[in-house]
Amino acid sequence: xxxSQSAVRSRAEAVKVSRTFDWMILFTLFFVVLGGYHIHxxxxxxxxxxxxxxxxxxxxxxxxxxxxxTFPAAVQACLWYRYRLPFGAIVCVLGLLLGEWVNRYLNxxxxxxxxxxxxxxxxxxxxxxxxxxxxxxxxxxTLTAVVGGLAWGLLFYPGNWPIIAPLHVPVEYNGMxxxxxxxxxxxxxxxxxxEYIRMVEKGTLRTFGKDVAPVSAFFSGFVSIxxxxxxxxxxxxxxxxxxxxxxxx
Amino acid sequence: MAATTxxxxxxxxxxxxxxxxxxxxGAALYIVFYGWVRWYEGVYGWSxxxxxxxxxxxxxxxxxxxxxxxxxxxxxxxxxxxxxxxxDRKVMSITxxxxxxxxxxxxxxxxxxxxAIYYGASYFTEQDGTWHQTIVRDTDFTPxxxxxxxxxxxxxxxxxVSALLYAKTRLPAYQQGLPLMYLVAVIGPFMILPNVGLxxxxxxxxFMEELFVxxxxxxxxxxxxxxxxxxxxxxxxxAAISKLLKKDLA
Numbered sequence: 028x029x030x031s032q033s034a035v036r037s038r039a040e041a042v043k044v045s046r047t048f049d050w051m052i053l054f055t056l057f058f059v060v061l062g063g064y065h066i067h068x069x070x071x072x073x074x075x076x077x078x079x080x081x082x083x084x085x086x087x088x089x090x091x092x093x094x095x096x097t098f099p100a101a102v103q104a105c106l107w108y109r110y111r112l113p114f115g116a117i118v119c120v121l122g123l124l125l126g127e128w129v130n131r132y133l134n135x136x137x138x139x140x141x142x143x144x145x146x147x148x149x150x151x152x153x154x155x156x157x158x159x160x161x162x163x164x165x166x167x168x169t170l171t172a173v174v175g176g177l178a179w180g181l182l183f184y185p186g187n188w189p190i191i192a193p194l195h196v197p198v199e200y201n202g203m204x205x206x207x208x209x210x211x212x213x214x215x216x217x218x219x220x221x222e223y224i225r226m227v228e229k230g231t232l233r234t235f236g237k238d239v240a241p242v243s244a245f246f247s248g249f250v251s252i253x254x255x256x257x258x259x260x261x262x263x264x265x266x267x268x269x270x271x272x273x274x275x276x
Numbered sequence: 277m278a279a280t281t282x283x284x285x286x287x288x289x290x291x292x293x294x295x296x297x298x299x300x301x302g303a304a305l306y307i308v309f310y311g312w313v314r315w316y317e318g319v320y321g322w323s324x325x326x327x328x329x330x331x332x333x334x335x336x337x338x339x340x341x342x343x344x345x346x347x348x349x350x351x352x353x354x355x356x357x358x359x360x361x362x363x364d365r366k367v368m369s370i371t372x373x374x375x376x377x378x379x380x381x382x383x384x385x386x387x388x389x390x391x392a393i394y395y396g397a398s399y400f401t402e403q404d405g406t407w408h409q410t411i412v413r414d415t416d417f418t419p420x421x422x423x424x425x426x427x428x429x430x431x432x433x434x435x436x437v438s439a440l441l442y443a444k445t446r447l448p449a450y451q452q453g454l455p456l457m458y459l460v461a462v463i464g465p466f467m468i469l470p471n472v473g474l475x476x477x478x479x480x481x482x483f484m485e486e487l488f489v490x491x492x493x494x495x496x497x498x499x500x501x502x503x504x505x506x507x508x509x510x511x512x513x514x515a516a517i518s519k520l521l522k523k524d525l526a
Contacts, residue, residue, distance in 0.1 A: 032371055130403060
């Protein structure tokens with residue numbers, strides 16, 4: 028290969044080639060991250076994300092942000108530090124939501140007939156915008172972890188509130204007081220229905236009444252900060268370009 | 277003038293840098309095939325997939341399993357064998373333009389890997405969740421498993437290994453050794469398939485249909501993280517492509 032030879036015939040072709048690679052890279056990154064993020068999320072927080080009667084004020088608010096800040100932190104670590112691209116978190120979240128929506132519609136509804144207003148996914152977009160925004164404006168991993176991580180946890184419930192609120196109104200059914208979401212669960216029986224396995228609000232926090240969601244969100248934000256730090260370094264490790272010699276295998 | 281005409285003719289005869297036809301045909305192959313698979317599930321999941329002791333289960337699902345396993349072994353052997361057998365033994369002496377063309381072909385493979393990973397790790401894996409929330413299993417080979425574990429996972433493994441083999445046998449950027457993150461991005465998700473052994477072994481002790489987030493499933497989670505190795509692959513590629521284009525983009 029001669030160093031003086033050029034791979035392209037003109038600057039215009041070079042620009043075109045470069046743009047084409049951008050799109051192919053973005054497509055691949057989007058769908059590979061979607062696959063990894065989705066399998067991670069469905070198996071660490073999935074049950075709370077699948078069903079409205081699991082979307083309570085306590086464990087859903089706690090678990091979902093903690094397990095979902097992982098991939099955004101890792102992808103940000105590569106896209107921001109290598110390329111100064113401030114959309115690592117939103118790429119992950121849009122990918123995850125696309126995978127989930129396609130599935131909830133074509134499979135949860137299309138194959139097993141659960142109505143979409145019973146099995147729609149949680150909204151993670153507000154937290155992702157804030158996480159990317161803080162990274163863009165601050166340019167600091169520590170700031171993004173502490174402020175962005177906390178915001179990720181705190182914003183989750185308000186970000187989902189307009190969607191879930193109508194399903195949290197109380198109804199009386201056969202003399203029992205429950206939420207509309209619980210009533211959906213009673214009508215659509217699943218193997219995850221039994222009360223002994225459904226992890227909803229338990230313990231004395233319930234007696235605090237109105238404070239359940241904010242306390243859970245605050246705790247979730249605290250753990251999200253730690254998880255962000257951890258996954259930021261995972262992201263840096265995954266972004267390595269090292270080669271190993273065949274003899275070492 | 278004559279020389280210019282000859283040069284233009286040569287350009288017109290030259291293979292395009294990116295073979296878009298191959299890319300769209302490849303993508304269509306996955307999408308149409310998986311569309312058919314989803315149709316098959318919809319029709320024969322409910323009508324023949326509820327009782328593994330029924331004769332129709334053997335006809336529509338176990339036979340599907342046997343056929344797909346043979347087809348996957350044959351496809352993997354032929355494809356990997358072809359890529360290896362037709363390898364370039366003088367890969368370091370190719371022209372920059374040929375190298376660029378091969379990077380495009382490599383990215384067609386990676387785009388296919390992305391589509392295959394999407395169907396395997398996202399589409400058919402979460403689909404399995406809703407099937408188990410609806411139908412209590414009486415076998416390891418449920419209709420959703422026959423598609424998820426034994427069809428969609430092997431397909432992304434075949435595609436991923438093909439991409440890696442293509443890079444290793446045809447691109448100068450991969451001649452300095454084995455790319456660590458490429459191995460992670462391909463071998464990690466591959467390990468999800470052997471992890472099915474743990475999963476099925478566990479399910480013979482505990483039903484656990486109630487909880488998709490059960491710790492028994494964490495093996496899938498761990499190996500799913502390996503998909504992030506794609507970040508390292510992107511970085512290797514960006515460095516190699518930048519080297520080829522830098523002079524002309526400056």
